[in-house]
Amino acid sequence: MRIKYIHFIKYRYYSYVISILLILLSAFSLYTRGLNLGLDFTGGTMLEVRFQKPVNVKQVDEALSKVNIKDAVVQRTNTGDIIVKIRVGEKPSLVQKALNSIGSFELLQREDIGSVVSGELRKKAVWAIITALVGILVYLSFRYEFLFALGGILALAHDVFIVVGAYSLTYKEVSLDVLASILVVAGYSITDTVVVFDRIRENLKLRKGMDLGEIINLSVNQNIVRTIMTSSTVFLSSLGLYLFGGTVLSDISFAFLIGVIVGTLSSIFVASALVLDIKIILKRFKKQKTG
Amino acid sequence: MPKNVFVNIAIGLFIIVGSLLVVAFKPVNLGLDLKGGISMVLAPDIEKVIKEEYENTASDISKLFIKNHINVLDVTPSQDGIYIDLLNASDYSKIYQLLKKYYTNRIDISRVSPLKVKVRFSSIYLSQIKENVITQTVEVLRRRVDQLGVVQPVITKLGNSKVMVELPGVMDLERAKKVLGKTAQLELMEVVDASPSLETLQKELKPDEKILPSKDGHEWYLVKKKPIITGADLKTAYESTDSFNNPAVSFELNSKGAEIFGNFTQSHIGKRLAIVLDNRVMSAPVIRSRISDQGQITGNFTPDQVRDLAAILRAGALPTTLHILQDAVVGPTLGKAAIKQSIYAGIASFLFVVFLIIARYKTAGITATIAIVMNGLLLWAGLVLLGATLTLPGIAGIILNMGIAVDSNVLIFERIKEELARGNTLRKAIEYGYKRVLSAVYDTHATLLVAALILFQFSSGPVKGFATTLTIGTIASFLSNVYYSKAMLDILAKIRMLKI
Numbered sequence: 001m002r003i004k005y006i007h008f009i010k011y012r013y014y015s016y017v018i019s020i021l022l023i024l025l026s027a028f029s030l031y032t033r034g035l036n037l038g039l040d041f042t043g044g045t046m047l048e049v050r051f052q053k054p055v056n057v058k059q060v061d062e063a064l065s066k067v068n069i070k071d072a073v074v075q076r077t078n079t080g081d082i083i084v085k086i087r088v089g090e091k092p093s094l095v096q097k098a099l100n101s102i103g104s105f106e107l108l109q110r111e112d113i114g115s116v117v118s119g120e121l122r123k124k125a126v127w128a129i130i131t132a133l134v135g136i137l138v139y140l141s142f143r144y145e146f147l148f149a150l151g152g153i154l155a156l157a158h159d160v161f162i163v164v165g166a167y168s169l170t171y172k173e174v175s176l177d178v179l180a181s182i183l184v185v186a187g188y189s190i191t192d193t194v195v196v197f198d199r200i201r202e203n204l205k206l207r208k209g210m211d212l213g214e215i216i217n218l219s220v221n222q223n224i225v226r227t228i229m230t231s232s233t234v235f236l237s238s239l240g241l242y243l244f245g246g247t248v249l250s251d252i253s254f255a256f257l258i259g260v261i262v263g264t265l266s267s268i269f270v271a272s273a274l275v276l277d278i279k280i281i282l283k284r285f286k287k288q289k290t291g
Numbered sequence: 292m293p294k295n296v297f298v299n300i301a302i303g304l305f306i307i308v309g310s311l312l313v314v315a316f317k318p319v320n321l322g323l324d325l326k327g328g329i330s331m332v333l334a335p336d337i338e339k340v341i342k343e344e345y346e347n348t349a350s351d352i353s354k355l356f357i358k359n360h361i362n363v364l365d366v367t368p369s370q371d372g373i374y375i376d377l378l379n380a381s382d383y384s385k386i387y388q389l390l391k392k393y394y395t396n397r398i399d400i401s402r403v404s405p406l407k408v409k410v411r412f413s414s415i416y417l418s419q420i421k422e423n424v425i426t427q428t429v430e431v432l433r434r435r436v437d438q439l440g441v442v443q444p445v446i447t448k449l450g451n452s453k454v455m456v457e458l459p460g461v462m463d464l465e466r467a468k469k470v471l472g473k474t475a476q477l478e479l480m481e482v483v484d485a486s487p488s489l490e491t492l493q494k495e496l497k498p499d500e501k502i503l504p505s506k507d508g509h510e511w512y513l514v515k516k517k518p519i520i521t522g523a524d525l526k527t528a529y530e531s532t533d534s535f536n537n538p539a540v541s542f543e544l545n546s547k548g549a550e551i552f553g554n555f556t557q558s559h560i561g562k563r564l565a566i567v568l569d570n571r572v573m574s575a576p577v578i579r580s581r582i583s584d585q586g587q588i589t590g591n592f593t594p595d596q597v598r599d600l601a602a603i604l605r606a607g608a609l610p611t612t613l614h615i616l617q618d619a620v621v622g623p624t625l626g627k628a629a630i631k632q633s634i635y636a637g638i639a640s641f642l643f644v645v646f647l648i649i650a651r652y653k654t655a656g657i658t659a660t661i662a663i664v665m666n667g668l669l670l671w672a673g674l675v676l677l678g679a680t681l682t683l684p685g686i687a688g689i690i691l692n693m694g695i696a697v698d699s700n701v702l703i704f705e706r707i708k709e710e711l712a713r714g715n716t717l718r719k720a721i722e723y724g725y726k727r728v729l730s731a732v733y734d735t736h737a738t739l740l741v742a743a744l745i746l747f748q749f750s751s752g753p754v755k756g757f758a759t760t761l762t763i764g765t766i767a768s769f770l771s772n773v774y775y776s777k778a779m780l781d782i783l784a785k786i787r788m789l790k791i
Contacts, residue, residue: 050624079628110464111619117332128745135741143734177684180746180754184688184761187742188695191735195702198731226705229651230698233644237694240640241687246632248324252687252757 006224008269009217009276015269019158022262026165035168038175039111041125043088043118047095049105050081060084063098077247081108088115125179132183133157136190144197151275152193155266159189159259166258172251181255188234188256189263193271196223200272212279216272224268231264299778306770307665310672317675322682322756323619325626328459329467332617334452335428337421340611341412342370344420349373352390352410359389364406372411380405421451427610428454432471434606439470453616464620466599472613474569475603477522477542479552479586480514482563482575487511503565505572506590512572514565519555521608524548526584528604530597533589538597540588542604549584557581633686640690644697652704653790658779659700662771666696669767670760677763685756692764695739699732699772707791717784725777736769 008015039046060074060082072095073085082105084095092112099105133153140149163182167174199219207215238256241249323330349368352375356363363386364376377383386408387400397416401409412420425448432454436444445457461467483500486492492502492513503512524544531541544552556564556578565575566588573590592600644663649656670689674681707724715723743765746758783789 048625106624107462107620107622108625109619109621112615112617114614114616116334116614117616124748128748132742132745135745136738139737139741176754177687177757180684180757181687183742183746184691184739184757187739190738191698194734194738195731198728198734202727222709223705226702229647229701229705232647233697233701234691234694236643236647237640237690240638240643241636241690243636244632244639245636245687245690246629248629248683249633249636249687252684253691256691 005221007217008220009213009273012269012273012277015265015273019266019270022162022165023158026162026168029165029168033168033171035164036171036173038173038178039085039113039118040176041118041122041174043113043115044086045090045092045095045113046083046085046109046111047092047099048077048081048083048108048110049099050079050108051103051105053103054080055082055102057082059102060099063102064095066101067094067098069094069098079246088113088118121176125176128179128183129160132186136187140190140194140197144201147278148197148200148275151271151278152190152197154274155193155271156186156190158270159262159266160186162262163255163259167254170254172254175251177248177252178255181252182259185255185259185263189259189266192227192231192263192267195226196220196267196272199223213276216276220268220272227264227268231260235260299774300782303665303775303778306669306774310668313672313675314668319671319675320678320680321626322680322685323457323459324621324683325630325681326459327462327621327623327626328457329461329464329620330458330618331456331467331471331615332449333428333432333454333456333471333613334616335424335454335610336612336614337424337452338370340420340424341417342368344412345369345373348410355389355393356386361385361389372409374403375408375410377406377408383408418451424610425451425454428613431607431609432456435470435603438602438606462620462622464618466595468615468618470599470603472615473603474609474612475522475600475606476569476608477525477588477604478518478565478567479520480518480565480567481555481559482512482514482565484513485510485563485575486513503567503570503572506574510572512565512575514567514572518567519564520544520548520552522604523608524551525604525607528601530594530601531587533587537589538592538594539590540592540597540601540604542586542588544584544586546584553581553583556583629683633683633690637686637690640693644694648697648701652701654783654788655704655707655780655791658776658783659697659704661779662700662776663693663697665775666764666767666771667693669771670764673763673767674760677759679759679763680756681760682756684754685760688757688760688764692761692768696764696768696771698735699728699768700776702728702731702735703772703776704791711791717789721777721780721784732769732772736765739765 057074057076061072064072064074064084069086069090071087072090075083077083082099084099086092086095092110133156136156137149137153140152160182163185164174167178172178196219199222200216203210203215203219234256238253238260241253242257245253345368349366352373353366356366361382362378363382364378365374367374367376375386377386383402390398390400390410396413399411399413401411403409429446429448433444433446436446436456436458441458441461443459445455447455449455456471458467484492484495487510489502489511492511495513496502499516500513501516503514504510505512524547526543526545526548528540528542531539533539560578560580563575563577565572566586567573568588573588588600641663645656645660648659652659667689670692673679703724706728707720710720710723711717740762743758743761746754746761780789
C-alpha cells in the first residue's frame with residue numbers, strides 16, 4: 001500500500017463542508033426524532049420473555065391493551081424473544097398477566113428502575129461527558145500547545161456529536177452501556193489525533209522555518225497508512241461484536257463502528273486543519289489590534 | 292543492545308508465566324448478567340429517621356425544660372428542625388446554655404425571631420445518623436439473605452445513601468423484594484380500645500396514644516404509643532401453627548424482654564394485647580394469664596409467607612423503611628446465550644484483526660498477533676487478581692481492546708517501514724521506530740485511561756465491568772507493547788526471519 005502525497009490542507013474546506021453537513025443532519029435528527037433513551041435514563045420496567053410457541057408483537061400489543069396498559073413499547077428480538085417496556089407508574093404485574101394470557105413463557109430478564117435513579121443517571125451521564133472532554137483537554141494542553149488541545153477537543157466533540165446523531169437516526173437504544181461506549185470511542189478517537197499531533201511536534205523540531213500548513217500536511221501524509229490501519233483493526237474488532245454479539249453487544253459496538261470512521265476522518269481532515277485555521281484567525285485578530 | 296533484549300525477554304516471560312498461573316488456578320467472577328440472578332439497589336428512608344429523631348428530641352427537650360423550671364410556650368418538631376416558642380425573649384440565653392450543655396455539638400441553635408428559636412441537628416450529627424442507618428441496613432439485609440441460604444451474595448454500601456444487593460441464582464423477584472424490603476418492626480402494644488369506626492377512636496385519642504389499622508384494614512385499634520416490647524428483644528422466631536392448625540409464626544423473647552412482658556401481662560389480665568407488625572395489628576388477643584417469653588403471630592398466612600416472616604424476624608428489623616430504587620433479574624437462559632455469543636464475537640473479531648495485520652506486516656504481524664494474545668492473557672489475569680467482575684459490557688471492553696491494543700504495534704511497524712525506506716538497516720530501523728513513537732504510545736494510552744477512569748463514577752452494575760476491562764486492558768496493552776513486542780522483533784531480526 002503506497003499512498004501518493006495528498007494536499008489535505010489545501011482541500012480542507014471540502015471536508016469542512018462534509019463535517020458541517022453531518023453535524024446539521026445529526027442536529028436535525030436529534031431535534032425531530034430525539035434519542036431512544038434506554039430504561040437506565042427513563043425509568044420504568046423492562047421484561048424480556050421467551051414464549052414456548054412463537055408470538056408476534058401484535059398479539060402482545062392486544063393483550064396489553066386488554067389489561068389497560070398503554071404506551072408500552074413491545075419489541076421482538078432477532079431470536080424471537082419479546083421485550084416489553086413500560087414507564088414508571090404502570091404495574092409490571094399487569095404485564096405478566098397479559099403475557100400469561102397469550103401462552104406459557106420463560107422470563108429471561110426483568111429490570112425495574114425508579115425515577116430517582118434514572119434522574120440521577122441522566123445527570124451523571126451529562127457530567128461524565130463533560131468531565132471526559134475537560135479531562136482530555138487538560139491532558140492534551142499539558143502535553144502539547146493549548147492550540148493543539150483545542151483543535152483536538154473540537155474534533156472530538158464533532159465525533160461524539162455525529163455518533164450520537166447516528167443513534168438518533170437509526171433510533172437505536174441509548175442505554176448506560178452505550179453511553180459508556182461513546183465515551184470510550186471519544187477516548188479512542190482522540191488517540192488517533194494525538195498520533196498526528198505527535199508527528200507534527202516532531203516535524204516542527206526537525207524542519208524549523210517550514211510553514212505550519214506544510215508541516216501539518218507532511219505529518220498527516222506520513223501517518224495516513226497508520227491511521228487507516230489502526231482504524232481498520234478497531235473497526236474489524238467492533239464488527240465482530242456487531243455481527244455476532246447479540247443485542248447488548250451489538251448496541252455497544254455500534255458506537256465504535258460509527259465512531260471509528262468519523263474519528264479517522266476527523267483526525268485526517270478536521271483536527272490539524274482546525275489548529276491551522278484557529279492560528280490564522282488569531283494572527284489576523286492580533287494584526288487588527290496592533291495595526 | 293543484546294543486554295536490553297534479554298532483560299525485556301526475562302520480564303516478558305515472568306509476566307506471562309505469572310498470568311498463566313493466575314488464569315489456570317482462579318476462575319473469574321461472573322456478573323449477574325452472565326450467570327443469572329437478582330440485583331437490587333435499595334435506599335433507606337433517612338428523612339423519616341431524621342424526622343423521628345426530631346420528634347424524640349423535641350419531647351426530651353420539653354422534659355428538660357420542665358426539670359429545669361423553664362417555662363416556654365411550645366416545643367414543636369418539624370421535618371427540618373425543632374421550633375421553640377419562648378414566653379420571654381430574655382429566656383434565650385438560659386435556654387441556649389442549657390441545650391448546649393446537654394447536646395453539645397450535636398445541635399445548632401439559631402434565633403428566628405425574638406420569641407422563636409430553631410434547633411437543628413449539626414451536620415456532623417446528621418451524617419452520623421445517616422452512617423448508622425446505612426450500616427445497620429447492610430447488617431440486617433446480610434442476616435436476612437443468610438437466612439434465605441443464598442450462595443455468594445453481595446451486599447454493599449453504594450455511595451453514602453444506598454445499598455446494593457446481588458443474589459446470584461435467585462429468580463423469584465417478588466419474593467426477594469418482600470423479604471428484603473419489609474421493615475419487620477415487631478411491637479407488642481397495650482390496647483386501649485378497638486372499633487370498626489375510625490372516628491370513634493379519634494375522639495378518644497390522647498397524646499400518648501395512637502391509632503393503628505388491623506391487618507385486613509376493617510378494624511381500628513387505639514394503642515399506647517410506647518410499645519411494651521419490640522423486635523429488638525426477640526430471642527428467636529420459628530414456623531408453627533395456631534390453635535386452628537393454620538400456619539403461624541411463634542417467637543420467644545430474651546430474658547430482659549421476658550421479664551418486662553411477664554410483669555406487664557400479670558398486671559393486665561383480662562385486657563387486650565396488640566401484636567403489631569410494621570404498624571399493622573396482626574392480632575389482639577385477650578391476656579388470660581401471665582405470659583413471660585412466648586408469643587405467636589397469626590393471620591391468613593401461606594406456609595411460604597410464614598417461613599419468610601420467621602426468617603425476617605430472626606434477622607431483625609430494619610432501622611427504617613426501605614425504598615427499592617432499581618432491581619433486575621436475569622434468567623439462566625439469557626446469561627448462557629450471552630456467553631456463547633460473546634465467544635463467537637470474540638473469535639470473529641480476533642480473526643478479522645489477525646488477518647489484516649498479517650496481510651500487511653507479514654512475520655512482524657505474527658509478533659503483533661502474539662502480543663494480542665499476551666495482552667488478553669494479562670488482562671484476564673488482572674481481572675482475576677483484582678477480584679473484578681466480568682459483565683457483558685466488560686466482554687465488549689475486552690474484545691474492543693484487542694483492536695485497540697494492536698494500535699501501538701501498527702504505529703511502530705509503520706515507523707519501522709518508514710525508517711527502512713529512508714535506507715536505515717533493519718536493526719537501526721527497529722531502534723528508531725521504537726524510540727520515535729514512544730511518546731505517541733504514552734499519549735494514546737493516557738487519553739484512553741482518562742476516558743475509562745471517568746466511567747468508574749457509574750459505580751454499579753455492568754458499566755463498571757466495561758470500565759474495569761478497559762482500564763486493565765489499556766495498562767496491559769502498554770506493558771505488552773513495551774516488553775514483548777520489541778523483544779520479539781529483535782529476536783526475529785537476529786534469526787533473519789523478520790519480514791515487514
